Amino acid sequence: xxxxxxxxxxxxxxxxxxxxxxxxxxxxxxxxxxxxxxxxxxxxxxxxxxxxxxxxxxxxxxxxxxxxxxxxxxxxxxxxxxxxxxxxxxxxxxxxxxxxxxxxxxxxxxxxxxxxxxxxxxxxxxxxxxxxxxxxxxxxxxxxxxxxxxxxxxxxxxxxxxxxxxxxxxxxxxxxxxxxxxxxxxxxxxxxxxxxxxxxxxxxxxxxxxxxxxxxxxxxxxxxxxxxxxxxxxxxxxxxxxxxxxxxxxxxxxxxxxxxxxxxxxxxxxxxxxxxxxxxxxxxxxxxxxxxxxxxxxxxxxxxxxxxxxxxxxxxxxxxxxxxxx
Numbered sequence: 494x495x496x497x498x499x500x501x502x503x504x505x506x507x508x509x510x511x512x513x514x515x516x517x518x519x520x521x522x523x524x525x526x527x528x529x530x531x532x533x534x535x536x537x538x539x540x541x542x543x544x545x546x547x548x549x550x551x552x553x554x555x556x557x558x559x560x561x562x563x564x565x566x567x568x569x570x571x572x573x574x575x576x577x578x579x580x581x582x583x584x585x586x587x588x589x590x591x592x593x594x595x596x597x598x599x600x601x602x603x604x605x606x607x608x609x610x611x612x613x614x615x616x617x618x619x620x621x622x623x624x625x626x627x628x629x630x631x632x633x634x635x636x637x638x639x640x641x642x643x644x645x646x647x648x649x650x651x652x653x654x655x656x657x658x659x660x661x662x663x664x665x666x667x668x669x670x671x672x673x674x675x676x677x678x679x680x681x682x683x684x685x686x687x688x689x690x691x692x693x694x695x696x697x698x699x700x701x702x703x704x705x706x707x708x709x710x711x712x713x714x715x716x717x718x719x720x721x722x723x724x725x726x727x728x729x730x731x732x733x734x735x736x737x738x739x740x741x742x743x744x745x746x747x748x749x750x751x752x753x754x755x756x757x758x759x760x761x762x763x764x765x766x767x768x769x770x771x772x773x774x775x776x777x778x779x780x781x782x783x784x785x786x787x788x789x790x791x792x793x794x795x796x797x798x799x800x801x802x803x804x805x806x807x808x809x810x811x812x813x814x815x816x817x818x819x
Contacts, residue, residue: 533572
């Protein structure tokens with residue numbers, strides 16, 4: 494094997510040094526203009542609430558505006574497609590969740606985005622159980638009472654979701670299968686409108702994030718009956734888990750920030766560090782925990798692994814239930 498001349502090593506060292514300097518410069522100069530933060534749902538839902546919190550704090554820290562851009566529709570696919578077509582320069586962020594990243598790919602026959610090919614995970618930020626909420630006029634206070642009412646009234650009970658094939662929809666379908674009851678699914682364009690439909694009495698119940706639901710529960714506009722995680726949430730110890738009445742029931746959603754694939758790694762790292770700093774501020778962490786949220790702040794690699802493993806899990810559930818949407 495021919496030995497490389499010393500000059501070649503010098504060139505390689507120089508190129509490496511230049512690349513490192515360029516990466517540092519890329520991170521040091523970021524952000525230099527307004528950042529768009531895509532929320533794939535209507536205002537008022539848990540994804541929107543979290544994005545606005547992060548955006549406000551990033552704006553305060555960096556002195557550059559982070560503007561939330563709500564792009565609702567197609568169970569998050571419209572917003573996700575917008576991210577997939579955006580420049581990979583760090584100036585377009587996206588707040589994804591379990592539905593968009595792990596359920597959509599196995600429920601829909603075709604999507605305008607590919608999670609693995611188009612997205613770069615940045616920070617798996619918060620986990621928050623869904624909360625089964627009902628309009629107080631139903632008189633239902635427990636899961637057992639809900640199951641009994643559903644069996645008595647047949648298919649008259651309606652449940653609102655943030656969109657067909659989303660996690661709130663799948664939560665209802667899972668309850669129907671395990672409890673052997675009938676519920677009429679009514680899809681909306683986002684968790685906010687779905688919750689408002691229950692508050693107004695247009696629908697009887699919904700499975701929605703604790704972060705967005707608890708203020709309404711405390712105000713008496715909704716009745717929080719049970720959480721979807723296998724055990725009670727530590728922040729909401731008085732609210733039982735659905736699994737206490739319906740064994741095997743489990744839905745554990747999360748929310749995380751992503752950017753277009755190909756975004757420079759120094760920017761990805763800087764975003765991850767900034768988001769971690771924000772959600773671990775005691776005041777913010779306490780606020781999230783008080784509404785049932787758990788701060789995770791996992792890095793890009795861990796986030797990518799969770800997306801992959803949970804997509805496989807939901808694939809088995811969807812196949813078993815025979816669900817497929819166009």
